[in-house]
Amino acid sequence: MTQSALGSSMPDTQLAASAEFQVPHPSSYSVVKRAIDIIGSVVGLLIVALVFIPVAIAIKLDSPGSIFYTQERHGLLGKPFRIYKFRSMVEGADSLKSQVENQAQGLIFKNKQDPRITKVGRFLRRTSLDELPQFWNVFLGEMSLVGTRPPTADEVSQYSDHHWQRLKVKPGITGEWQVNGRSTIKDFEDIVLLDLRYQSVWTPTYDLYLILKTLHAIFAKVGAF
Template sequence: MNRSNFGASFDIIHVLIDVLVLFFSFFIAYSVFDNDFSTMEEWIAFVTIYLVCILIFLLGNRTQYIYNNTIFFYRDRIIKRETLSFILALVCGGFLYHFSADLPIEGDFVWWLIGISYVMLVLEIVFFKNIIDRFIGRKHIPRVLYVGSKDSYNKFRYFFSKTALIVNEIGYISFDEDDDSLEYIGCLKNLETIIRKYNIDQVYILQKREFDVVQLQSYVDKCIEMGVTCRIIIDVFRRRKSFSYISSIGTYPVYTFHTVSMNMWASFIKRLFDIIFSFVAIVLTSPIMLITAIAIKLDSKGPVIFKQVRVGKNGRHFKIWKFRSMYKNAEEMKDELADLNEVEDGMMFKIKDDPRVTRVGKFIRKTSIDELPQFFNVLFGSMAVVGTRPPTIDEVKKYTNKQWRRISIKPGITGMWQVYGRSSITDFNKVVELDTEYIDEWSLWLDAKILFKTVAEVLKRKNSY
């Protein structure tokens, strides 16, 4: 990216207004309660804590892309995200306040400061664009011209209105046809004349899939020659069922299509949670695992831990660890029992009263104790606590392209398939449907809900064989 483009999408005005709103909230609370500090040191200490809270709030918003003016959010989503940043700042401020020197501040002052700050931030979100219009004035806003068909113009204008970008929309011009719409002001062949006539600052070209690239380049060159900013709305590829975004590497624009979450911050939190959760689970369940290991050893011949190569993220192989719940020669018996497989299309192998399962195996499967060693898989990074069902190599060999998508993320100890059916599901397409639904809808909150439901399912001991 060129140095002159650095921060081109960063909405510095939004940041400044947030800071002003928070300072104004402090002024209101202080004026109402007239809280006197005994010494200048106490005043400096409290103001320092408040400034740190503001900084944390701004960083939280930046992390959640609130200050990226090319991404649109509905107001309720902005309120939700800024509320999370506000709570984070509040928690950090509470720790600083607790561990700092005693500050003789009235409790009412602190609570009213928090309340006023939050209410003012919500009001700012609701009236943000009106504030910008009054503060900057329409004459300083870029005068924008759209190029494209009427349908593409209306669709793009709708999305554009949801962003934090503010422009003075002059109208649109078509590629090659006349239009009697109120916003229509000419054809693309007259681009230079229209730019001169309407004092255009920026041109948005909504590219048609069949539009000649060489011809398009000529109009881009014309804008560059005149010093007018030109933006191309890429519409060459159909998105299908995927998300997309534009980034850049050096001077090359990169158009990314993806179906998995690209939120690095949320992914980091998920991995951190997996490490902490699996470590705590291993420590707390170690007595159970020790007793289980002894019981397995006494019940039948063979190793305590069953290791099997499974397929992980995008086809990576790893060894899954489980307590052995079957007899030692279970894999050799699998072919003999193929006719009893209850999965309709043979994409998985499940039998309700599997003769290969030992006496101890039946109990540990019913209580899900057999899966406790998988927390080591989670700790070492080959699995997640919540994810998709980990398939075998033989299963994956039969996958279609659509079914392959279910292994586009790390497999998990539990997941949608675990809480919405477990072993009662006999249609593999239903498993794929649940797994892809999880991939599409993934969030940290969804993981939390699945964990709670998993605990409930384990306690019920239903559909677990």
Template structure:
């Protein structure tokens, strides 16, 4: 299945239609709550192993990392992850901005010197993202949806780009299962808008299935 052909389709989101999809959004929220709760329970042994590994590498640093992201309609919330970088990573970012390897309002660097050894492993298999199940449980995020951006990224958005903020962000989405960091910012926006316009329970299940495969066989995460 091909999602992006390198050309902008100038996708427009029908906000009125999306806001009136009460049955879909209600069932999606119920599924998100139940699935995230069971996920946190089932994955608790893995959480413990990762926490121990992070502490063994850096006993003084925290296990979890929280960062303010923007969700639906640019509503700010704290997103949780396993810490995969050195403690003062955010302060060192300004020294690395010139080495950004993707175009647009997003920073990615394959050989980021701030990433720890444990961080390299948990990033490769997307394990660092698992604490976002807490965000899903709280209702800040959904299991499937656009990646939640940073405020500094949104400051560079065009009005067209901001359409991806018209729905609740997700732990995984069409971008993550379509190449992730091998896909540029503008391609990511197109994928998100195409997802929003065509999302359905079956499409969400398809993306979640593809996400499980990405855990087994990474597709460009770093």
């Protein structure tokens, strides 16, 4: 559903799908999935505590600005939340986005040689260390360990009906997209198909399988840039 269909007076932070897509996927209220998320997020936050000082020092020495990057994203049923990452780009990178070529197709932004990414930022991205603070989002229940890539407000404002279906699950730190090509997948429609496939085959066991595949992708640096 496009933004015009939602009503031009509706602010970006209140974007929502039609009633047809307001029924969440069973994974979003699964007790087992939430238990896995809590355990995983606690472990992840312990890792954050271990690496925080060296990562923070590296970020500060490489580029002036904050240690963390925050941005409004849209999660389950389009609900807005603030995502947390270690900063991998120059301060104020969002305001420079229009100056960078989008090498992806559709409602996603990718550029392999994005000039906004710092030297330390490229290392953080290749190792996925920049993603670690999202364990706090998982602990709060805004995200899950496994789910969809959380879109930005400008992306959601252009969604068609079938795009909204991907937001019937919580956004995840990892998911089908990350373990099946990650940054090498540059067509948004391919990502949507992977997200919908995840919904059709989901079980708590499948989540554990994707988590293991993610660990392999991280250590093998599969599809990362």
